[in-house]
Amino acid sequence: MGSAGTDVVVAGGGLIGLATAWRAAQRGLSVTVVDDAPGTGASQAAAGMLAPVTEAGYGEEPLLRLCTESLRRYPAFAAEVEAASGRSVGLRTAGTLLVGFDTDDVRALDALHAYQQELGLAAERLGSRDTRRREPALSPRVRGGLLVAGDHSVDGRALHAALLVAAEAAGVRLVRARAAGVRTAAGRVTGLELADGTALDAGQVVVALGAHSGRLPGVPELPVRPVKGQILRLGGAAGLLTGTVRALVRGRHLYLVPYGGDRLVVGATVEDRGFDATVTAGAVHELLRDAVDLLPPVTELELLETLARWRPGTPDNAPVLGPGGVPGLVLATGHHRNGVLLTPVTADAVAEFLVSGQLPAVAAPFTRDRFAPTTPATPPTTQEALCS
Amino acid sequence: MGSAGTDVVVAGGGLIGLATAWRAAQRGLSVTVVDDAPGTGASQAAAGMLAPVTEAGYGEEPLLRLCTESLRRYPAFAAEVEAASGRSVGLRTAGTLLVGFDTDDVRALDALHAYQQELGLAAERLGSRDTRRREPALSPRVRGGLLVAGDHSVDGRALHAALLVAAEAAGVRLVRARAAGVRTAAGRVTGLELADGTALDAGQVVVALGAHSGRLPGVPELPVRPVKGQILRLGGAAGLLTGTVRALVRGRHLYLVPYGGDRLVVGATVEDRGFDATVTAGAVHELLRDAVDLLPPVTELELLETLARWRPGTPDNAPVLGPGGVPGLVLATGHHRNGVLLTPVTADAVAEFLVSGQLPAVAAPFTRDRFAPTTPATPPTTQEALCS
Numbered sequence: 035m036g037s038a039g040t041d042v043v044v045a046g047g048g049l050i051g052l053a054t055a056w057r058a059a060q061r062g063l064s065v066t067v068v069d070d071a072p073g074t075g076a077s078q079a080a081a082g083m084l085a086p087v088t089e090a091g092y093g094e095e096p097l098l099r100l101c102t103e104s105l106r107r108y109p110a111f112a113a114e115v116e117a118a119s120g121r122s123v124g125l126r127t128a129g130t131l132l133v134g135f136d137t138d139d140v141r142a143l144d145a146l147h148a149y150q151q152e153l154g155l156a157a158e159r160l161g162s163r164d165t166r167r168r169e170p171a172l173s174p175r176v177r178g179g180l181l182v183a184g185d186h187s188v189d190g191r192a193l194h195a196a197l198l199v200a201a202e203a204a205g206v207r208l209v210r211a212r213a214a215g216v217r218t219a220a221g222r223v224t225g226l227e228l229a230d231g232t233a234l235d236a237g238q239v240v241v242a243l244g245a246h247s248g249r250l251p252g253v254p255e256l257p258v259r260p261v262k263g264q265i266l267r268l269g270g271a272a273g274l275l276t277g278t279v280r281a282l283v284r285g286r287h288l289y290l291v292p293y294g295g296d297r298l299v300v301g302a303t304v305e306d307r308g309f310d311a312t313v314t315a316g317a318v319h320e321l322l323r324d325a326v327d328l329l330p331p332v333t334e335l336e337l338l339e340t341l342a343r344w345r346p347g348t349p350d351n352a353p354v355l356g357p358g359g360v361p362g363l364v365l366a367t368g369h370h371r372n373g374v375l376l377t378p379v380t381a382d383a384v385a386e387f388l389v390s391g392q393l394p395a396v397a398a399p400f401t402r403d404r405f406a407p408t409t410p411a412t413p414p415t416t417q418e419a420l421c422s
Numbered sequence: 423m424g425s426a427g428t429d430v431v432v433a434g435g436g437l438i439g440l441a442t443a444w445r446a447a448q449r450g451l452s453v454t455v456v457d458d459a460p461g462t463g464a465s466q467a468a469a470g471m472l473a474p475v476t477e478a479g480y481g482e483e484p485l486l487r488l489c490t491e492s493l494r495r496y497p498a499f500a501a502e503v504e505a506a507s508g509r510s511v512g513l514r515t516a517g518t519l520l521v522g523f524d525t526d527d528v529r530a531l532d533a534l535h536a537y538q539q540e541l542g543l544a545a546e547r548l549g550s551r552d553t554r555r556r557e558p559a560l561s562p563r564v565r566g567g568l569l570v571a572g573d574h575s576v577d578g579r580a581l582h583a584a585l586l587v588a589a590e591a592a593g594v595r596l597v598r599a600r601a602a603g604v605r606t607a608a609g610r611v612t613g614l615e616l617a618d619g620t621a622l623d624a625g626q627v628v629v630a631l632g633a634h635s636g637r638l639p640g641v642p643e644l645p646v647r648p649v650k651g652q653i654l655r656l657g658g659a660a661g662l663l664t665g666t667v668r669a670l671v672r673g674r675h676l677y678l679v680p681y682g683g684d685r686l687v688v689g690a691t692v693e694d695r696g697f698d699a700t701v702t703a704g705a706v707h708e709l710l711r712d713a714v715d716l717l718p719p720v721t722e723l724e725l726l727e728t729l730a731r732w733r734p735g736t737p738d739n740a741p742v743l744g745p746g747g748v749p750g751l752v753l754a755t756g757h758h759r760n761g762v763l764l765t766p767v768t769a770d771a772v773a774e775f776l777v778s779g780q781l782p783a784v785a786a787p788f789t790r791d792r793f794a795p796t797t798p799a800t801p802p803t804t805q806e807a808l809c810s
Binding site: 268270313316318319322323325326332333334336 | 656658700702703704706707710711713714720721722724725728
């Protein structure tokens with residue numbers, strides 16, 4: 035029924051899928067990536083923050099360890115992708131400034147700072163003068179900041195383009211088609227069915243479909259939901275910021291991430307609205323309002339792009355890695371707001387799992403069985419019928 | 423030197439150029455329109471308000487007469503274009519509501535109302551309750567309004583598409599090329615040179631290039647300057663407004679024009695910035711902020727499009743029609759904020775001028791000689807050289 039076999043088929047050619055395929059190919063596996071439009075999902079919208087410290091949420095220590103480990107690997111990962119592809123990935127190591135706009139915002143910053151210190155994370159509290167010394171274009175109304183020298187950024191689109199080249203150079207085959215379902219026989223994976231009804235035979239299938247991961251027929255229940263994010267890209271911002279600025283503006287989160295010489299990503303909404311891709315007037319208005327309040331020269335910048343995409347959210351905001359509930363089915367999804375950051379550690383861990391059947395210790399807390407121990411270990415019968 | 427001749431070449435295939443060409447062809451002239459991208463200039467951005475009363479400016483009575491006359495002709499003009507093209511032009515005759523957001527805005531509205539009454543224009547002053555009865559989606563903060571039952575709107579893009587069909591059906595030839603200069607010999611026009619160096623021979627050339635009109639080589643000095651306007655288009659607005667809403671929001675002008683079933687044009691900035699086509703974060707922010715304040719459901723609408731184009735501005739905000747300073751050169755430009763509204767009367771007047779050499783009385787005050795009586799009546803010598 036299927037075409038020539040391959041060791042691994044990766045469904046999804048975003049950052050996670052491509053990097054995983056690349057690492058798996060480097061480990062000696064034959065790998066095919068299936069995506070009808072690689073890099074046009076969440077990878078296209080992501081701001082590219084590599085910011086485990088400023089992103090740290092209360093009670094998410096295992097996730098913080100995973101994020102910190104991935105950040106540690108980033109310089110070598112970026113250098114390797116650049117060497118393999120001959121392309122820049124736009125890694126910026128200027129650090130991140132987290133600022134508070136009004137008094138309440140600064141109070142929240144202080145609470146975060148106390149929590150960071152508890153966890154032993156490096157962050158320097160700045161008064162309003164030093165905050166503006168670091169980023170002179172910020173509004174004089176900004177009350178204070180936290181400088182996190184270790185939180186960086188990468189140009190997610192440049193990284194994706196480079197990974198495409200690196201993966202293909204390592205022998206990864208890219209099939210431009212839509213994944214339509216996981217094929218199984220005798221209770222284990224046999225390949226991936228495409229939208230045209232053909233199939234790619236493979237002993238293992240990696241699901242790296244971002245927010246769509248739980249909707250692929252043949253994937254046992256997976257608590258991954260779309261978390262809508264709306265984001266803007268501005269032009270003409272050369273020299274405006276030293277590094278990433280994250281902010282609390284009257285209680286709302288905002289970030290400004292410089293990239294590509296003269297551009298700025300401004301984000302992002304976090305909305306539970308299902309697969310709604312609408313760019314709304316209200317979201318653009320609020321992002322621009324807060325950005326202008328925080329950084330008044332934004333007024334003069336060019337509005338280049340508005341975009342809405344879906345983060346793959348999970349109940350605990352952490353990814354789902356490794357065994358997928360059916361022998362041969364492997365998960366690399368659920369990265370929520372940390373997809374770009376977690377790309378290196380995910381690719382390494384999932385490639386290890388594909389080769390050895392074991393996840394490295396850092397990734398072990400993130401298997402799907404943490405959610406629902408009673409989830410059936412066999413795929414739904416409808417899918418069995420589809421593959422009979 | 424040139425290709426087969428034609429009576430008239432119209433440089434510019436926007437609303438003004440196309441309608442003029444159509445009317446001239448109906449009068450028996452052979453007409454060619456030259457435009458490399460018809461309808462992508464100001465015609466693409468225009469909101470389509472047909473609003474001489476709410477647009478009336480102090481001390482612009484002759485312009486008001488021209489606008490009022492053009493509005494009077496609109497229903498028949500629209501019907502004729504629709505019959506000739508088989509396409510709807512989206513004429514809406516629901517009237518226009520002009521509202522004031524705060525106390526100062528309402529005070530300005532009252533001054534405008536007094537001026538309208540002086541001029542004998544029909545407008546009904548509404549209190550805040552009746553204002554919201556007319557448009558229930560408006561913010562409860564809106565303090566009052568003026569209902570101008572006679573001010574309407576048309577879908578400018580639909581009108582352009584219909585005029586293209588109507589003009590071609592009437593025998594107008596469309597040449598997709600860029601106009602590069604007016605050709606003259608012995609002190610009179612002989613045709614239009616195209617960007618590829620070829621020329622179209624014609625005894626008369628109409629300049630309908632909007633804000634670019636004064637930059638066409640061979641056109642004697644013309645005080646037409648670009649007046650930048652930034653504008654948004656929103657989707658999902660079905661049933662939100664009864665008709666056009668214009669507003670003063672804390673001293674700033676805003677309009678919301680429904681069209682096409684579920685869409686809304688929100689405009690517009692008025693900026694003297696030369697030919698700068700940047701859509702700025704600041705302008706989009708202010709338009710959205712004022713629109714959301716005025717009409718809160720805007721928050722949920724889809725931001726479909728942001729656009730910047732240039733109105734052809736003149737020193738007195740009125741168009742420049744008829745004789746162009748060189749025999750055979752004819753002007754149909756300078757319509758500033760009233761291009762869509764003035765399309766019917768301009769087309770009729772300029773077609774009359776092409777046939778008889780005389781402008782109708784209503785258009786007579788708008789010749790170029792009102793600006794600078796000393797402007798030389800011959801084209802610059804550089805252009806003579808180009809045509810020798």
